[in-house]
Structure formats: structure tokens, C-alpha cells
Amino acid sequence: MNLRLGLNILLVVGIVATVAGGAVLMFRDSGSSEGITITLDEPALAVTPAMYAEVPTTIKVYVSGEARHPGVYELPADARSDDALQAAGGPTSDAALETINLAKRLSDEDHIHIPGQADTEVMQIQDEASLPTASAGLPGQGGSRRLNINTATAEELTSLPNIGPSRAAAIVDYREREGPFDSVDDLTNVGGIGEKITDSIRDLVAVR
Template identity: 40%
Template sequence: MEKNRLITIAICFVFIVLSGIFYLRPATDGKNPGFIKNTEESTSRPAATGDAKDIAVYICGAVKHPGVYSFTTGQRLCDAVKAAGGFKKSAARSAVNLARRLSDSEQITIPTKKQAASRQGKSQEKASETASFSENGLININTASREELMTLPGIGMSKADAVIGYRSSNKFNSIEDIKNVTGIKDGVFNQIKDQITV
């Protein structure tokens, strides 16, 4: 009788130990992978939020891969050129301001050296290129080419042509005068006022 009792106790003990191992081990194994997964998600999600791309820019002309690219607010023209594969050998790099900030929905045309050289004729081109940018990198709206004007946020081909057409008979005496150009009002002016000069 005593022997049977000991056997029963031993069996119960083994059963309890095995049950404990059975229940505890899956809980442990299940817990660790879940913890790692959640950690990965928690570390990756903020990064994704920080990298959220909320502006679209069309860059074309003398770049290797023209197209529409997405950027974060505050990125600059140099980032757009890099995204488009960099300049082509024919690009007129000095005709664009790589430090300026990008704006949503804008089109940026990088001119070729030939285009930059022929925009106002051989005799006027050198003087125009020199005068188009001030020492601090601002674009002179009295002398800038279409391509140079189009590097400004909110200025596409039609607005650039309107600026050139306006100044052919009216000199810009102050940067505020650009608001006299058709299509350029306070909204566009506020975007470009820190990047232009006369």
C-alpha cells in the first residue's frame, strides 16, 4: 500500500513538472519573438514618419533621369538633382541655385550649356549670366534667363516668360514689382522674395 502511494506521488510529481515545462516554455518562446517584433515596429515606425514624403517635384532637362520625385519639406534643389541621377555632362550647373528649397508641385528645368548660352544671344549672354546672380546667390529678376527664373519655387515656364515679357518694357525697380507680372501675386511672391533681387 505504501509502495503504491509512493508510486502515485511520484507520477503526480512528474506530471506536475512536465505540465509546468509544457506551459511555461511556449509562453517564453511566444513572448520573446513578440517582443522583438514589437520593438522592430516601434523603432521603424518613427523612422517612416520622419521620412514621410509630402511634396512632389518634376525635374527635367539636363539630368540623367527626369521625372516626378517625392521629397520632404525643406529639402533643396541639390537633393532633386541627386534623385534624378545627377547632372548630365551638358548641364549648365552654374545656371541653377542648388541651395534653394523645393516647393510642392513645381517643375524644375535644368538647362544645357547650349541653352544657357543662346538664351539672349552670344553678345549678351556673358553679361547676363554675371548679372543674374548677386554675390549672395540671389537671382536678379531684371537679367535672369527663363531657366534661371524657373528654378524659383512656384515659377514655371509660363510665369518665367511673363516676367521676361514684362521687363522688356518695364524695369523692375524693387522685388515687389514682380507682383505686377500676370500670374504672380502675394502667394508666389512670398515663396520667392528671399531668393530674388534687382
């Protein structure tokens, strides 16, 4: 009876082992042939008008003045003033190119004006007219009145260009020691005052 029980147990163990082995083989075959697929949802890409906008590759500028063919010209987006001038046929013989920056980078709708020599002469005359002249006189003296170096005080002398308190005092000391000045050129005899300083105030002083 014990022998039969032992045989039955061995038979059951063998059946269980056979079934388990078959299950393992089926799992391996299934995994190797099909595998596992994982799908992730991608976020939707937002489409904006800016994605379709094109970067401009050209610009339009207006060239006027002393160019051979003034007008509106289409140029590359990275063009400079000289490119616009050349597109307009180049400068005329009267163009004052030294007054403009030919290396300036341009933008769309820019206006490049090429002045002529006559334009620069007018501007120069206007600039010179705005500068003070000797005929305008000294502050507080009015008109074309010049400062008399034989009677002017040290304080009045300091109103002259390049004449500070020490030089003004030197002029007064020289005048008191040597007597009145005979001419404006006598100022060169004063210590600390040479020809350059004398020339710089010549039209502002007088000897009376």
C-alpha cells in the first residue's frame, strides 16, 4: 500500500511539472513574437500667424539731391547709404559726399539726401554768422567798442580771452611802470604775454 501511495505522488508531481513547463514555453513564445507596445499621446502644436510670416529680404528707400537719377529704389535688406547712391546712378560732380555717412545701414522707407556744394556753403555761412566777432564788442561794452588798454582796470582786462587775473595785473603794472602803451603790439613786452595772446585779442582792444 505504501508503494502505491509513493507511485501516485510521483505521478502527480510529474503532471504538475509538465503543465508548468508548457506554460513557461508559451509565455516566452508569446513575448518574443509580439512584444509590448506603449503609445504616448503627443501634445498638439499650436499654429500661429507668426510661423507663416516671412523675413523681408528687401527694402525701399528714397534718394534725392545730387544723385544722377534720384528716385525710389529697392535694395537688399542689409544695404547701406553707398548702395542706395550707386543704385541712383552715383553722385553728380557737385555732390558734397563728405557731409554724409555712406557707411550707414539703411532701413525700409529711409530718405537719403545728397547735398551739393552750394548747400554746404550756405550752411557754413550760417554757422559763421552765429559766431561772435570782434565787431560785436565785449560783454557790457556794446556795439563795436574796443577796450582801451591804457585806461582799462585789471577787472576789465580779464574780460578779454586768454587774459586771467595774473596777466591783467601784469598789464596794469607794466603800464604804471613804463607809461601808456603806444600800440597794441607793445603788449608783447609784458611778461607772460606773447605774440599769440596779443593776436588773439588784437581786434578787441585799442590804444588811445
